[in-house]
Amino acid sequence: MNANPYLPVRAKILEVVRQTEQIATFQIESPGLNPVPGQFLEVSIPKVGECPLSISDFDSDYIELTVRKVGKVTGALNALRKGDHLFIRGPYGNGFPLEKLAGRHVVMVLGGIGLVPVKSIVNRYYQNGGVKRLDLLVGFRTPREVIFQEELARWQEKFNVVITVDQGEPDWPGRVGLVSELVKEVAGQERAVAIVVGPPAMIRAAAEELLKSRVAKEDIWVSLERRMSCGIGKCGHCKISDQYVCLDGPVFNYRQVEKLVD
Amino acid sequence: MGYALSVQAFNSLLAELGGRYKIYAPKVFQGKGRVAGSALVAYGEVGELAEIAFDRKTAFSPKEIIFPVNQTMFYFTKEEFKENVPDERGVLIFLRACDINGIERLDTIFLQNGPYRDVYYERLRRKVKFFLMDCHPGWESCFCVSLGSNRTENYAVYVRRENNEVFCRVKDQELAGLFEKYGRAADVEPRFVEKNEVQVKVPGEVGVDVFEHRLWQEYTARCSACGRCTVSCPTCTCFTIQDLFYQDNAECGERRRVWASCMIDGFTDMAGGVALRANHGDRLRYKTLHKIYDFKKRFGVPMCVGCGRCDDVCPEYISFSKCINKLGEILGR
Ligand SMILES: Cc1cc2nc3c(=O)[nH]c(=O)nc-3n(C[C@H](O)[C@H](O)[C@H](O)COP(=O)(O)OP(=O)(O)OC[C@H]3O[C@@H](n4cnc5c(N)ncnc54)[C@H](O)[C@@H]3O)c2cc1C
Ligand code: SF4
Ligand code: SF4
Ligand code: FES
Numbered sequence: 001m002n003a004n005p006y007l008p009v010r011a012k013i014l015e016v017v018r019q020t021e022q023i024a025t026f027q028i029e030s031p032g033l034n035p036v037p038g039q040f041l042e043v044s045i046p047k048v049g050e051c052p053l054s055i056s057d058f059d060s061d062y063i064e065l066t067v068r069k070v071g072k073v074t075g076a077l078n079a080l081r082k083g084d085h086l087f088i089r090g091p092y093g094n095g096f097p098l099e100k101l102a103g104r105h106v107v108m109v110l111g112g113i114g115l116v117p118v119k120s121i122v123n124r125y126y127q128n129g130g131v132k133r134l135d136l137l138v139g140f141r142t143p144r145e146v147i148f149q150e151e152l153a154r155w156q157e158k159f160n161v162v163i164t165v166d167q168g169e170p171d172w173p174g175r176v177g178l179v180s181e182l183v184k185e186v187a188g189q190e191r192a193v194a195i196v197v198g199p200p201a202m203i204r205a206a207a208e209e210l211l212k213s214r215v216a217k218e219d220i221w222v223s224l225e226r227r228m229s230c231g232i233g234k235c236g237h238c239k240i241s242d243q244y245v246c247l248d249g250p251v252f253n254y255r256q257v258e259k260l261v262d
Numbered sequence: 263m264g265y266a267l268s269v270q271a272f273n274s275l276l277a278e279l280g281g282r283y284k285i286y287a288p289k290v291f292q293g294k295g296r297v298a299g300s301a302l303v304a305y306g307e308v309g310e311l312a313e314i315a316f317d318r319k320t321a322f323s324p325k326e327i328i329f330p331v332n333q334t335m336f337y338f339t340k341e342e343f344k345e346n347v348p349d350e351r352g353v354l355i356f357l358r359a360c361d362i363n364g365i366e367r368l369d370t371i372f373l374q375n376g377p378y379r380d381v382y383y384e385r386l387r388r389k390v391k392f393f394l395m396d397c398h399p400g401w402e403s404c405f406c407v408s409l410g411s412n413r414t415e416n417y418a419v420y421v422r423r424e425n426n427e428v429f430c431r432v433k434d435q436e437l438a439g440l441f442e443k444y445g446r447a448a449d450v451e452p453r454f455v456e457k458n459e460v461q462v463k464v465p466g467e468v469g470v471d472v473f474e475h476r477l478w479q480e481y482t483a484r485c486s487a488c489g490r491c492t493v494s495c496p497t498c499t500c501f502t503i504q505d506l507f508y509q510d511n512a513e514c515g516e517r518r519r520v521w522a523s524c525m526i527d528g529f530t531d532m533a534g535g536v537a538l539r540a541n542h543g544d545r546l547r548y549k550t551l552h553k554i555y556d557f558k559k560r561f562g563v564p565m566c567v568g569c570g571r572c573d574d575v576c577p578e579y580i581s582f583s584k585c586i587n588k589l590g591e592i593l594g595r
Contacts, residue, residue, distance in 0.1 A: 005378040006335055006503075006517075007343060046338040047507040047515040227530045229503045229522075233376030236500030237522065237529065242556040247376040261473045262530070262538040262548070 005232055008044055008087035014062060016082050019147040023068045024078055031061045036095030037120045038251050042231045044087045049073045052228045054117040066116045092231045093250050104193045105133040107186055109179055109206040111198025112140050115148060117223055126155055134159040135186040139179025143172045183209035193219040207254060220254035264450030265430045271444040272428040273310045280309060286327050287314040287356035314356055316423050319401050321575055323496030324357050328386040335517045353390045358397040359454055360569040363411035364496030370561050371499045396422035397455050403570030405460040405583045411567035413454045420452040460583045463590040464554050464564060477588055482543030484578050489523035491572035497565050524549055550585055
């Protein structure tokens with residue numbers, strides 16, 4: 001690894017799918033990256049900046065990113081179209097421990113864009129099986145913010161998919177309320193293993209509910225989001241206690257998470 | 263090998279080295295101090311012995327020589343990236359044992375933390391030779407001995423000035439010939455500070471309960487989150503990567519990194535208005551635990567080298583050694 005790890009490579013956008021007003025999915029040409037689900041890339045547009053983005057899906061010759069427009073870089077990314085180029089380096093981080101999920105009852109508790117890093121896992125289980133049972137609990141703020149609608153509908157065929165929103169609308173057919181509240185309906189009957197992705201408050205609430213439903217701490221896996229700059233353990237922004245989210249995470253076991261203090 | 267050199271001979275030696283190396287040392291900058299008319303002691307390029315402030319401690323550490331405050335990583339032209347490669351001359355730094363230990367902490371992060379090496383740091387770092395300055399008896403805010411960073415064996419040349427002579431011990435074979443040429447053989451052993459006025463007790467284990475202690479609230483009331491303590495620290499490595507484009511040609515620009523500080527607003531800001539450690543005392547807690555606990559847990563040595571600069575520069579007179587000792591007391595109970 002003598003090469004400069006900060007130098008990104010140019011990658012072409014093969015396809016753009018609009019998810020919501022703020023969120024778009026980009027399929028990017030990038031052969032041979034072979035990421036582990038849950039890993040992320042540092043994505044940049046020269047002269048605008050760089051930011052970490054989870055790999056939402058991948059194949060042998062493309063990578064998919066799903067970007068919510070919140071600021072400078074994500075705003076500029078949002079304006080890109082098919083055929084444009086962006087720059088990437090990575091993949092970074094550890095990814096999910098898939099071997100720990102094999103053959104188990106899996107409960108995923110996801111807040112909004114937290115669906116992004118697990119999408120490729122669910123797709124693979126959908127295509128090839130591999131788990132005993134999958135409960136996919138997804139919370140969005142409003143019905144208009146629901147992403148991956150097609151995928152969610154397809155996954156319903158094989159898995160228990162429950163979608164909830166914080167604020168309903170008159171024609172919203174789904175549930176209303178916090179996603180963490182759904183945990184007690186699905187976990188508990190048998191030894192489940194859980195994946196939790198979302199904002200800090202949601203992670204806390206979901207973990208509490210999982211523990212109440214007697215899911216073991218060892219069986220809860222959390223993907224943390226922290227401010228990042230370098231993605232490779234140098235810039236210090238993502239450090240919590242003695243752990244670097246970009247190197248040692250973003251996926252941590254709950255046993256570790258409970259000892260980490262920002 | 264040990265050598266004694268006259269001041270004049272040492273100056274000739276520096277002049278000869280100056281052709282191949284940039285030479286940095288503590289230096290007094292008149293009128294640049296914090297108070298109008300006062301002097302700033304900081305690192306700067308030197309050409310002769312008289313410029314080197316042997317009897318002063320710098321407000322800022324030598325780290326900026328190898329980790330600049332502002333560093334271009336690469337330039338963007340219309341269709342390509344061009345890396346910024348430093349010039350060829352070597353670098354000699356006159357510094358004390360604490361700061362050599364400090365640079366070893368930088369090495370740990372930039373070269374060893376995770377699978378990637380930071381090439382920008384490495385390119386500058388590998389040009390550096392250390393000229394270990396004799397340190398005696400230290401300053402009132404120093405606490406290097408408690409942290410084991412009062413000593414080092416990691417140097418090219420050890421230098422002690424006594425009256426009109428300079429005593430050197432040379433480890434670096436490349437430089438030995440020069441000392442041979444300008445000096446006479448002498449018995450020289452480095453001496454190190456063996457006792458500081460200030461001592462700290464670094465706690466062994468830290469429980470989660472420490473995080474909510476009243477101690478940090480007291481610091482919230484005092485600390486103004488100015489970040490001076492982290493700027494002056496030889497072991498702080500945090501930075502933020504930024505892009506910019508040039509006013510006169512928007513097609514060209516650069517990606518650069520600038521120092522960042524966990525004490526200053528914005529360090530952890532995330533989308534959705536999530537910001538960690540809004541209270542200044544919580545930032546001081548985060549910094550303190552990193553310096554004396556987290557780093558040690560990860561790499562086996564404390565991060566802080568006890569140079570006391572953070573105490574020297576804090577406008578609110580917050581003493582880091584006192585903070586460590588208060589924490590130690592709480593944990594001892
Ligand atoms: C491991 C990881 C994976 C991520 N995956 C995704 C993803 O798949 N899709 C997605 O849309 N977003 C993801 N994010 C969040 C994304 O990185 C930020 O939204 C992005 O950095 C904002 O950059 P910006 O230039 O657009 O915003 P800025 O203009 O820099 O700031 C706008 C807002 O975003 C915040 N922000 C800035 N940098 C970050 C950062 N590194 N992380 C979080 N917030 C930040 C700012 O504080 C501000 O509130 C991920 C973050 C991490 C750490
Ligand atoms: S924390 Fe303070 S005493 Fe310790 S190395 Fe940094 S500046 Fe020196
Ligand atoms: S401890 Fe002192 S120097 Fe450091 S941020 Fe607070 S006020 Fe500034
Ligand atoms: S993002 Fe820079 S250290 Fe983790």
